[in-house]
Amino acid sequence: MAGDKNMILHGFKLSGHSHRAEMLLNFLQLPYEFRHVDLAGGAQRAPEFLRLNPFGTVPVLEDGDFIIPDSAAILVYLARKYDTARFWLPEDVETETKIQRWLSVAQGPVLNGPAKARMVRHFGKTFNHAEAVGVAQDLLGVLEAELGPRPFLVGAGASLADIAIYSYVAKAPEGAVPLDGFPAVQAWLRRVEALPRFLPMPFIA
Secondary structure, three states: OOOOEEEEEEEEOOHHHHHHHHHHHHHHOOEEEEOOOOOOHHHOOOOOHOOOOOOOOOOOEEEOOEEEEEEHHHHHHHHHOOOOOOOOOOHHHHHHHHHHHHHHHHHHHHHHHHHHHHHHHHOOOOOOHHHHHHHHHHHHHHHHHOOOOOOOOOOOOHHHHHHHHHHHHHHHHOOOOOOOOOOHHHHHHHHOOOOOOOOOOOOOO
C-alpha cells in the first residue's frame, strides 16, 4: 500500500524537474530516499528504469507499489495525498485552474526556454541556443508582469505553481539568460528561497 515505506525519488540533482519534486517532499517533511540516475551514463535507458518510466526521463517517484513518472504529476500527487491542509494545491476550482496553468507553463516555455538554454551550455544538447534564450526572455517578461502586483504566482501565498516554475528560472543564468532587468522575478526567487524547509538546487561545478 502506498505510503507504508519511505518513498523513493529517482532523479538527477542538476535536473530542475527532479528538483521540483524534491522541493515539495522537503516542504511536506516527507521521508524519502533519493536514488541518483546517471543520465550521462545512459541509466535512464536501462530496462530496469524504463520499467518505471517508458519515456526514460527523470524524476520518477515510488510510493510503495504506486509509481509516478513526470514532475508535474508527482507534484499533484504529493499535494493531493499528503498536504492535508491543501496549502500547496487549494481545493477551490479557480485557484486550482490557475495553478494548472503554471504547471503547463513549466512543461512548455520553461522547458523550451531556460531549461534548454542551460542544457546546451552545460550538458552538450544540440538545441538552438539562441531560440531557447529568446523563449526564456519572453517567459521572464511574462513573469515580471505577473509578479509585479503580487508576491507569488497565484495569490498571496506559495503554491505548486511556484515550485514548478522556480528551479529553471533560478538557474537561467547558467544558460546565459541573465535575470538583470527583472526585479520582480528576482524578488520572487528570494521569497521562494525564504520558505521554511526550502531545498537549494546545486550549482553546476
